[in-house]
Amino acid sequence: MKTFKTAESVCAGHPDKLCDFIADSILDACLYKDKSSRVACEVMAAKHRIIVAGEISCSKHVDIRYEVRRALQKLGYNPYAFLIYVFVHKQSRDIAGGVDMSMEARNGDTSCYANLGAGDQGTVYGYATNETNEYIPLPLLLSHNICKRLDTVRKDNLIRGIKPDGKAQVTVEYADGRPRRVKTIVVSVQHDKNKAPDVLKSEIIAEVLHPVFQKFPFDTDTEILINPSGRFVEGGPDADTGLTGRKLMVDTYGGLAAHGGGAFSGKDPTKVDRSGAYMARCVAKNIVFAGLADECQTAISYAIGKADPVAVQIDTFGTGKVSDETLAKAVNDVFNLRPAAIINELCLRRCSFADYSAYGHFGNGYPTWEYTDKYKELREAVKRYENNE
Numbered sequence: 001m002k003t004f005k006t007a008e009s010v011c012a013g014h015p016d017k018l019c020d021f022i023a024d025s026i027l028d029a030c031l032y033k034d035k036s037s038r039v040a041c042e043v044m045a046a047k048h049r050i051i052v053a054g055e056i057s058c059s060k061h062v063d064i065r066y067e068v069r070r071a072l073q074k075l076g077y078n079p080y081a082f083l084i085y086v087f088v089h090k091q092s093r094d095i096a097g098g099v100d101m102s103m104e105a106r107n108g109d110t111s112c113y114a115n116l117g118a119g120d121q122g123t124v125y126g127y128a129t130n131e132t133n134e135y136i137p138l139p140l141l142l143s144h145n146i147c148k149r150l151d152t153v154r155k156d157n158l159i160r161g162i163k164p165d166g167k168a169q170v171t172v173e174y175a176d177g178r179p180r181r182v183k184t185i186v187v188s189v190q191h192d193k194n195k196a197p198d199v200l201k202s203e204i205i206a207e208v209l210h211p212v213f214q215k216f217p218f219d220t221d222t223e224i225l226i227n228p229s230g231r232f233v234e235g236g237p238d239a240d241t242g243l244t245g246r247k248l249m250v251d252t253y254g255g256l257a258a259h260g261g262g263a264f265s266g267k268d269p270t271k272v273d274r275s276g277a278y279m280a281r282c283v284a285k286n287i288v289f290a291g292l293a294d295e296c297q298t299a300i301s302y303a304i305g306k307a308d309p310v311a312v313q314i315d316t317f318g319t320g321k322v323s324d325e326t327l328a329k330a331v332n333d334v335f336n337l338r339p340a341a342i343i344n345e346l347c348l349r350r351c352s353f354a355d356y357s358a359y360g361h362f363g364n365g366y367p368t369w370e371y372t373d374k375y376k377e378l379r380e381a382v383k384r385y386e387n388n389e
Contacts, residue, residue, distance in 0.1 A: 004183060006171040007254025009143035011151050011189070012039045012358035013075045013164020015242025019043040019381070020251075023244045023266030024354040025071040026052065026064055031268065033060035035349040038091045041266035045082075045242035050339035053087040054266065064088070071354075076154070076164040077236065102307040109307075118302035119270040120262070125134030126280025126298040127362075128288040129259035132181060134363030135285050138179045138216065142170040144359040150189055150204075151358075159203045163190035165235035182218040185209065186225045190235030192276075201226040251361050257297055265357050269348035272302045272339055278369035279342045281362050283331055287314070290375035292327060292382060294319035300337055307338040322382055330381035334374055 010017050023041045030037035038057040043050065048255050050068055069079035102109075102117030128135040146168035153159045166189035173183045187204055204226055209218070218224070245263025249255040262273025269275040280298040287296045293316035301311040314320075314327040336345065343349060346368040356364055363370070 001176060002090045002180075003174045004171055005137060005139050005174060005256055006169060006184075007137060007140035007143050007249075007256060008167060008169040009140065009147045009250050009254075009359065010139075010168075010170060010355075011147045011249060013077070013151070013236065015045050015237050015240045015249075016244075016246040017165075017242075017358050018075055018077070019045050019074075019242040019244045020247070020357040021354055022050065022052070022068055022071045024357045025061065026056075026067050026269050027266055027268060028352055028354050029062045030056060030058040031349055033062060034058045037268055037301060038270060039266065039268040040091070040271065041088070041370045043242075043244045043266065045237035047238060048082050049085065049237075050082050051085045051087070055091045056088045057090045060281065065150045068365070082237075084121035085372065103303075103305050104156070104307045113150035113307065113336060113338045113340035113344070115307075116270065116338070116343075117305040117307055118272045118276075118339050119304065120273055121302055121304045122262055122273055123299055123301040124254075124260045124262065124273055124276035124280050125243050125258040126277060126282065126284040126300075127253045127296070128281070128284040129295045130288050132363070135288060137254055138168045139172045140256065140360065141363060142172070142182075142212060142216070143168045144364070146170070146185075146208060147186060148359050149208045149212055151186070153207050158207050159200075161192040161195040162200070163192070163235055165190040165232075165239075173378035174175060179216065182213065182216065182222045183227070184223045185218060186228065188227050188229065188232060190232050191227075197227065197230075204374045222356075226357060253362070260300070264361055265353070269343045269346075269351075270339060272300075275339060275342045275346070275348055276300050276302060276337075278346060278348070278361070278367075279335065282346070282369045282371065282374075283335055283379075285370065286372050286374045286378055287316075287327060287331075289372040292316075292321050292378065296320075296327075298331070302339075307340070309337050312337065322386060326382060326385045329385050330378055334377045 022043045026041050027039045043053040065084045068084050072079040105115050150166050154162050169186040171184040173180045252259045264274045267274045282295040284298045295317050296317045299313040300309050314324045
């Protein structure tokens, strides 16, 4: 049966991604000075203005304007061309109280990792598939790699006259559930007003698409669209207001798996919509890496102020080698899903979050949540449950 899957990505200098990078740069600066910092930082970029707002509780002073300017410069923008407005205050005592002392701890639980409650309610999702070495869907991987390559050729002057704003989209044809061919490639990149469209197209095909699609080549029937809207001279915050958390599908699984709704960037690891989603990805990837399924989605539900999840669900979409119920039991045996345990296991107070604000948080390098060191324990736990049954 023939089906199609499409995913998009954006360059690091896209207005929304710019805001994500600024927010995570501020978070990293806070955690560097105080590992117990509580941060929920939102950023908006419009014209020549950057607005930083939210809740920041840090025992040391952080120069937010300096961090904003440094982030702008890293992504190819003039750091002194922007007015920077900062509106931050400390985390509310009510939220801090529930996080600092979980419901379990208030009820007398003195076990390890019982002290910290979830910083919010909601369901977080993790996903993995064995169709790529990165364990993410192929259309998303290709889109990320296009944007990463666009940023590289701009910085290295391999293509002259392009600017930081850009995006990509790839549609892949599947046959019997496996990638078969590339159907469509869409690339849009900001450029100088004197850049000839035909030259830009030929340069992008030669310097970006051919290297990216080397392992999974496009063919003569693949539709390639370069700047299909025509002129793309005005870009970045001058043309499009940027906002943190507005590229959720780019951050996760390209819309090809569930997402709980919570954004990642600018949030410290006590917020489970970030740390919980990272652990959910780790669980799903270990299940697939262990050969227990070809595809897996993990769902973990939390209540604010409570350490233990209220529900853990596994869905292998019919590809599991054992039942989803058995996998869920094994997951609960192998992984400690309390927020304090996740922070400790994934070393989330010593992470450079800004490094993952572009090109997706999953399948992007080797952060701790991409480790597959639990696969043997998962196999053993599954065997125990199978033997008992």
